[in-house]
Amino acid sequence: MIGSIAWKNVWRNRKRSLIVIVAVLLGTVAGVFTAGLMKGWIAQRLHSVIHTEMAHIRINHPDYLLNEELVFGIPEPENLTRFLREDPRIEGFSGRTRVTAMAATARANTGIILNGIHPEEEKTVRNVHTKLIGNEGTYFDTPMQNPIVISDKTAEILRIKNYEITPEVIDSFRKAGVPEETCEKLSILLNQRFSTEKAFVKVLRQNLAHHEIKNFGSTLLAQSEHFRLRSRVVFTFTDSQGKLVYQTYKVCGVYKTNNTMFDQMNAFVLKEDLAEGAGFGPTDMHEIAVIAKEDTDVDALRNDMRALFPALSILSWKDLSPEAAMMTEFMDLWYLVIMGFILFALAFGIINTMLMAILERIKELGMLMAIGMNRRRVFRMIMLETVFLTLTGAVAGMGVGAIIIALTGKTGLNFSSVSEGFEAMGWSAHIFPEIDAGFFVMVTLLVILTGILSSIVPARKALSLNPVEAIRSE
Amino acid sequence: MKLSYTAMKTQMILILLGILGQFSAAKAGDSDAREIVRKAETKFNGEQSSYSEMILTIVRPAYERRIEFKTWAEQEGNSLTLITAPAKEKGQSFLKSGNNLWSWNPTIQRLIKLPPSMMAQGWMGSDYSNDDILRESSLVRDFTHHLKSEETIDGYPCYVVELLPLENSDVLWGKIVLWITKDSFLELQSEYYDEEGFRVKTHRAHTLKTFDQRLLPSVMEIIPADEPGSKTLVSIQKMQFNIPMAPNFFSQQNMKQIR
């Protein structure tokens, strides 16, 4: 009953209450959105760390980690692979060979790590196959000799990626909404090839107006990008005997993740092709990457595996990337801090409002106390009033915040002006906010707490009243 | 060094004079094109060995450098090179044996096998890379050949042959065009194109002279396409064929001793 009185009291001075409710709403939306943004960002990074870079667990010969020498393959892998196939916690695993090589084309050369893989196995562990760009590339589905999948960055360095404006490309400009006059200007560049982004952009700048570049620049770049598939790249490396080996691979696909460092270093070839060139046996492998099923305790899995295979180096993604591990732990703390601060700022307004409400009702309160409502009830009434006031705003705020996150979560937010810096470190510049129920629970609890704490001052004011004097006051 | 074999060939006068006649009336056929290239490539296969003294000139916009060296080579592909000038570089030697390139430096008294990461670098800083020296891609074996036309260079009538790499060869180039003299099957010019059809470098051989009774271009130039003011020249000062070679001549020991 006190509850319903408290609730009605909230609405007695509509205007005043609304002001506070709106303030709390805005604050909550801000808090929810900020948290959603951060959570989405970090979730993406983690996803990338696990599903593109490291997997949940990585197994190597312990000496391999020092300098990645080819001789240190995983010894006697049969027991290990049997375990990996049978353990119910494991989603998939992929055994790879790895060779550090020099890649060369007619025009350029660079250092690369060749990963010898089984495409079907690798797909269960790494999502590179979902990150192909360009129209004709495939992940080892095109029949050809010695296929290789390289990154956009590598293609650029090796001059396999070029920018070219052909009549078809101009058509695609038109389709993408580039205005006719811009297309006209670009037609003088027909059939010229530019092997670096820099050179192409320079020419674009020379021929187009500033606003044209601003509005259509990225479209022009994206549509003019051209990878010549089946380009040959000759790799030089030393095999397991220390002999110098040459092997040619042909590009069958180009991928791009948002970690430039990963992209720059890694190229993927079929295990049997690499084995032929480097002199590996059919079951040789340098590392095995393991992905566990969702909600598995990865640490426990790792420990079990260590117990079963003490001679091997078995590391979880947390071991391999402690910064990533720390981030998740910090996250929860951060949300608390953010929401806490926002609520603290709001508390002033809430206290003020409630105090005013109390002072207005001195006479009434005095009456209530005179007719026998005990102090505890009065306190509870005021407290409930405060909590309801705050909670209304918060609930509305969480609702709005959730909607905003749902919307932006689909389209994502683009911070491309600073993308290069982030992608160099492996962070995405295109963020998809997300939030989980646990967060809302925390916010609700915090809000209730704020309400209770804010009610203390006004409640004490109320309780300090002398009922007799209160009735007589004006 | 490979340079000795692919770029300079001598007609084995007696045998080929006869066939020459038939070639002048050649029909434009790929098998003929292939024959032309084969002849050019195997020109010196009859020779057991060779010894040459050459001067390498590296021309760059900002500077020019000259390096003098001696080379011993044999039919199987092994070769040993000794740098004789300038003083700073003198005494270094290079051994190409089997699939490896070794380098000996007397200053540091160390023998080093060149790793893959150094293959793309120019030998002694020139436009001729370590890779070019080491690799044995055969112009005959690794390509298909098409006789395109006939042109005259420096007064010598030449066949112009276009080479396209075979699917499975370890060749970097998208296309090579050779100008081979109809007379003596000397390669006077070649152009190297990448897979997009853009020219990357040109080789020119000229100033034919007679060395040890064989007619050869005495100067070869390697001209990179996109670098104005840069090129590499090699000029032959002296060349001898079928010189006697000790059995363990092409060895690491010998690298250190050779003078």
Next chain:
Amino acid sequence: MKIKDVLKIAWRNLWRNKRRTLITAASIFFAVFFAIFMRSFQLGTYGYMIEQSIESYTGYLQVQNPEYADDPSIDHSLALNPNVLRPVREHPNVEAVSPRIESFALISSGILSKGIMISGIDPLLEEGVSNPAQRLVRYQISKDAIARLKEERNLPASLFARLDSLSDQVYSNEKQLAADLELEESSEYLPTIQRYISLSHRFLTPGDSGVVISYRLARYLKVTAGDSIVLMGQGYQGISAAGVYPVRGLVRMASPELDNKLVYMDLGEARKFFSLNDRVSYLAINLNEPSEMVETQKDLQETLGFDQLVVKNWEEILPTLKQQIEGDNVSGKVFIGILYAIVFFGIFGTVVMMIAERRREFGVMIAVGMKRRKLSLIVSVEMLLLGIVGTLSGMLASVPVLLYGHYSPIHLTGEMARMYEEMGFDPLMPLALFEPYFFIQGAVVLSMILLVCLSPVQSIQKLDEIRAIRG
């Protein structure tokens, strides 16, 4: 009417309703204090990260050959003569200048060889910039040392367990060593342990004919101080470069990439190796006042002329770092913006309520003859006073906090500390001191208050005084 009177009335009005005045002032105080604190924290951290990354390697400015930026090869080096060095050194804002030679070469020991990067430095001058000597490996808990330590009677068994678990680890200073051993730096056991695990390594001395190589590289080549290694490569204009060098010591670099391929050499020796005569790759410059970096850059560029040399700042050299900081900065500003929005709303709410409460009072004043304009003025002055008091007190309160946080910053511990130290930074989180942001916060709050004043002013203008009195 005189200003003094307006002020007096406004002041009295404020104190008539103590509760409201105090609460509103408190919320302003909190907003300003917190905003200053947070900004100081952010700027302090960025400033620190920039300092550490830049001062410890790139330097704030670099003097380079104009072609070096596009192609950092040894051919694009600059001639270092007194005409270049003197004006740079003499510039008042230049704290340290370090000439460097950087290029790639092949290192070889026995049959092992690897591509590495040679960093030719002047050991004395470099101390003022990246100070690589601090990363020298001084201690190694080798199995040998552990075995011999175990023979020492007066060491507790728990310590042996720790030592075993740290087998083969290397350390650059006592602090890290003590931390890992879980001992106090003043512990009596430490000197004993140090005696057994000290390495007779040293860094380069000026004119040193030896090299210092990175730790992982040394392990790969299986060399340590006292061994010799061979360096081979191409020098200036393609001249062959080769030499044999004794290893003086090892350094542990933060990034594993770098730790795999770094070789430090004395500048003179590097010149000999690369046949560079008096040339260097670039000059790294640290400044006294980093905030004046752009002016200093302009000054130096003018002094050195525009055709032979170019002066670049770290933002041009490390654009990715700049972007990262920008991104962070923007998010920080956004958060403060949110905070201000909330506070604004709170103040606005308070003002609205105040107007409502004082309707009668206003009505009376107007009815009795006070000009509306004057009333508006008084009310506005009330708000302003409130704002000023709140803002000033917030700023004042933050001063001791900033001073403390700046001169005696928070020390990180545990995992975070480890991470910082791995990167070569001290694990600190310093606060920024009195920079423009400090006053900007105050200004923002005051302008918000002015904005809020519009509401009462408007109300007063429209007030129907009869209605108001009747209530």
